[in-house]
Amino acid sequence: MGRRRRRVDRGAAVGALPEAIAALSRTLPAGPSPEIFRRAKFDRPEAAPALWQLLFRVLSPLSADGASASPAQEAQVRAVKSELRSQGYPRRALAQLPEDGSQGSRELLLALAWLLARGPLLERLLAQTRVRLGDEIPLCECEALARPGPPVPRVEADGPVDIRHLQWLMGKLRFQWRKLITSQQEQCALLGKIHSYTRGCHSDRSLGHLSVAETELLRDAEGGQQLLRRLESENVCLEAALRWRRQELVFWRWMDTVLGTCPPEASQPTFVPRIPERGAGEWELVARELQALQEELRGAAEPRRAAWEARVGGWGPEWSAVQRASREAVGLELAALQRAWERGGAAAQPHGPCRLVKSDAGASGGPGLRAAQVIEVLRSREACLEAVLCQLQRQCRQELARLAGALPGLIWILPPGR
């Protein structure tokens, strides 16, 4: 009796694994079949190309259209290796795999599992390719910055250029921004019109009006069918992701066995430094800023401390209690400040894309952000950035004045102020 039950359990477990893997690969872009996974466990070479492609699709940031032609096998392999290395993949065996993509399926399987274990990879991938039904506006630029645009083929100017070329490029940039802003204003006006014309047409009362995508759906039936198909396929992926969630424990147990079949790597005591591909940059800038800040703080705090000590020198013991209270209060404030950047400050700011909904000014208390509040937040951020820019320019001015002052016999007439 017990044996039969055990067999039944094992049977159920055996069936659960392919299901789980099938759910996983349904969720992933270019997901291979469970058979590939099984072969990868035994390091079969025929499973390698599919896994290379899968890793490439997972790791490479999506281009805006999502339809870029996938590069050659070697390029894919190199890209996957470099991305995994930069994310800190611990196993060196991956770096040693040949570039023609013919081997190493077990290693690739381990890499995939490593990526899955580290963070919400599936959700992130799905969110990237999410079908956007509403008119969305990203509130913070982090997504736009994290995803580089399509590489533009460029003729590099290798020789020395005149500084006037730089001035010309700056002017061009300024002009492009101005054009961008006017186009954006026009788009907002059109959006406003579309939203108000379609008021009352949406079945969802909280939205109240159609978005551009939905109106386009009505106008163009074929495009609407496409949208519907994309939506439905996304629903299928989402359901697969939920199935995967329920069943992933089986997968992790299996991955333990896969890891067990790998021979352990010889640990290398010496740290082999990576060949630097790029020069010093960001680190230097941050270091310089922090040092400058430290100087300024020291310059501000020391005289004050001296003045204070001179004043307070003779004060009595009742003062010390007050001092202690102040110290605690300031300590709390500064700790909160420190938390703000250590945590990333995400809670303080609205994050992520928002769907635009036009509603009357009186609608309050419902879910969602109010544009007025967001405008306030953005204005304060704008003031902050403008202050930073002004301060940098002031610094430059001082520095240049110092350098120019070395040459006597010249009068520098500054341009009229704003």
Add this chain to the structure above:
Amino acid sequence: MLPADCSRRLVAELRDALDACAERQRQLERSLRVSRRLLRTWEPAETPAPQPTPAPETSGEAPSPESTPSSQDLKELELLTQALEKAVRVRKGISKTGERHKALSLKSGSAATSATTASAPSRPSGQASCRVSETKPPRGIQQTVVPARGLPESRLLSVGDHTRMGRGSRATKPGPGPRDQQIPPSAALQAPEAFTLKEKGADVDCWLPQPLWKPCSGLEGGSPQSAASLSTGFPDRILLRLPMAYRKAASRNSRLWAQLSSAQTSDSMDAAATAKTQFLQKMQMTSGGPGSGLSAAAVEAEVGLLRTACLLLRRRMEEVLSADPADCMQEYRCLLTLEGLQAITEQCLHRLQELRAVGGQQLGPWPVGRRPGASLPCGGGTDPLWSPQLLLYSSTQELQTLEALRLRLAMLDQQIHLEKVLMAELLPLVGTQGPHWLALCRAVHSLLCEGGERFLTVLRDEPAD
């Protein structure tokens, strides 16, 4: 002339900035094309040739009639509009039952108010409406007369039903209305009409005749189509409805997303989470790679955090320095704050040194095409919302302000980054005096201190002999 490597770097940075701007412009142009097309008249999918003048492109506001409607028609239209308003007011008072009725009366109420406001310009709107309907002059009179007889209601049948009515057809017959509303087949179009999105209340014209008269089974709630359509508080404008298939898919989509983001905490999740951490640990142990555990990406992320820290510390310092202490207590607190900030800055510097020791060679200038923002980066690590939340705006001006601010922030970000890069590259050049030093100095000043917009003048001060 600038040295070659410096030029290369600077030109690459500026070109990057231009590319980023151009990318935004491209995306914006795409959206603009779509939006403009939506606000023009929607041409049906197959535009048969025999149709005379296609409906003119317009946003529906500026009337420019190709053929002047007769004053008789206009008068009828005006009377009709007034009658409708009155009817809606009456019906609003009567029909209060049912959520659907309430919803409709809300719409009709708002439609009524907009109708009242539109009654003043009803003449131009009447003209506009006549113009749209007069793309088929022989039927124009028909179209303006038929509404006079009844109530142009409507609901367009969902596009999903369009297969029944022929491809591309968007016209449906208004359901309610007296049964004798049927258009005489001779006047019925064989081809679908063009359609224009219009403002509410002014579109008695946005009523599309159709060859088949369909009782509106697709109506929400399936209310009976009695002749007393007024009792349901109809809206006197077109209501476009999304196809049922789409609505189902969209609601399922949002439900699934909600499930996915809420499925973070459950028993099976905990077991899976422990399994995952165990797997990661085992992997770390059996591997021979660098054991420090700090990848290049993590180092970069921490450096980014320290940059944020610098910004926040500086901001707080400026707040403290600009505040005028009123009494001893506040002075003391200012002092303590400054010293505390100093301590934190030193900690950050220390951490930065550590990061350099760990992965210094892995850091570098921003890889081409990717640039972290100089402003506060949001913590992407915390729980992001996978499906978008709503942002409510009340007027176009508000939306424009919002978008303008967003762009301004992005522009400032870029400017600050360029400023730093230019400072790092150009100031050393000014320090070493070479040929054309004055011209270089002047150009650098304008680039760095005035954003390239203004120039200073240099005068040679010759002593008068």
